[in-house]
Amino acid sequence: MTFLICRTCGVEHAARPDVCAICADERQWVPETGQAWTTLEELAAEGYTASMTPLEADLYGITSTPGAGIGQQSKLVCTADGNVLWDPIGYVDDPVVDEVRRLGPVVAIVASHPHMYGVQVEWSRRLGNVPVLVAESDVHWLARPDPVVRTWTGERELLPGLTLSQPGGHFPGSAVLHWAEGAQSKGVLLSGDTVFANPDRLSVAFMRSYPNHLPLSAAVVERVTAHLERFAFDRLYGNFAHVIASDARAVLRASADRHIAWVRGDHDDLT
Numbered sequence: 001m002t003f004l005i006c007r008t009c010g011v012e013h014a015a016r017p018d019v020c021a022i023c024a025d026e027r028q029w030v031p032e033t034g035q036a037w038t039t040l041e042e043l044a045a046e047g048y049t050a051s052m053t054p055l056e057a058d059l060y061g062i063t064s065t066p067g068a069g070i071g072q073q074s075k076l077v078c079t080a081d082g083n084v085l086w087d088p089i090g091y092v093d094d095p096v097v098d099e100v101r102r103l104g105p106v107v108a109i110v111a112s113h114p115h116m117y118g119v120q121v122e123w124s125r126r127l128g129n130v131p132v133l134v135a136e137s138d139v140h141w142l143a144r145p146d147p148v149v150r151t152w153t154g155e156r157e158l159l160p161g162l163t164l165s166q167p168g169g170h171f172p173g174s175a176v177l178h179w180a181e182g183a184q185s186k187g188v189l190l191s192g193d194t195v196f197a198n199p200d201r202l203s204v205a206f207m208r209s210y211p212n213h214l215p216l217s218a219a220v221v222e223r224v225t226a227h228l229e230r231f232a233f234d235r236l237y238g239n240f241a242h243v244i245a246s247d248a249r250a251v252l253r254a255s256a257d258r259h260i261a262w263v264r265g266d267h268d269d270l271t
């Protein structure tokens with residue numbers, strides 16, 4: 001059975017609603033020209049290709065050209081016990097699947113939150129029906145239900161040294177993936193949109209909506225930050241190409257304190 005892909009967010013749909021619920025939500029947007037759908041076959045015919053590039057030892061970024069939907073960069077984390085595909089893109093083709101398979105078995109596919117579902121069930125199909133983990137509290141956003149989907153909540157060690165955790169914030173189920181062996185064993189955080197690596201590469205942001213600029217409260221920013229400070233990490237990868245290359249845990253705290261100070265009104269004299 002074929003499925004549809006929302007042109008704007010790149011999320012797969014089993015049926016054709018009037019509008020993609022993820023894009024109609026206040027955190028996303030529907031184009032002025034209206035809802036548009038596509039298919040994998042159509043994107044391939046338009047010249048889309050997916051490719052994989054190394055980011056550091058045992059970590060790869062997967063993107064499509066042009067960027068499908070939101071245009072995130074998926075991450076493939078490789079460990080001695082298996083690999084995890086994080087924030088799957090809204091496009092997949094055979095050559096990139098072959099590249100992923102050559103690096104070893106993918107044991108789980110996980111999106112940090114519904115904006116990053118991409119064509120996750122399709123990736124699972126191509127990789128041998130790998131389990132797709134979806135946060136229990138966000139499962140109502142799933143538009144292509146499938147037996148490969150398993151819900152989860154709280155915290156889960158997917159593989160030794162690879163911990164999926166759920167600070168919430170951007171979505172109630174918003175997740176991060178902590179990789180203890182990353183960054184030469186100093187630790188890596190794959191942060192999705194839970195914590196957004198800013199283009200200055202020196203700070204991060206905490207928002208309910210990034211495209212529509214809707215901030216989270218001071219209390220939620222503190223909760224998310226305190227949750228993440230339990231982990232040791234030096235580097236943080238957002239779901240685009242932005243990276244906080246080093247000292248990311250300190251950057252997280254400094255950015256949280258800055259956000260909280262601004263929403264509290266500490267800097268109103270500057271406005």
Ligand SMILES: [Zn+2]
Nearest residue numbers: 006009020023
């Ligand atoms: Zn959409």
Ligand SMILES: [Zn+2]
Nearest residue numbers: 113115170193
């Ligand atoms: Zn998002």
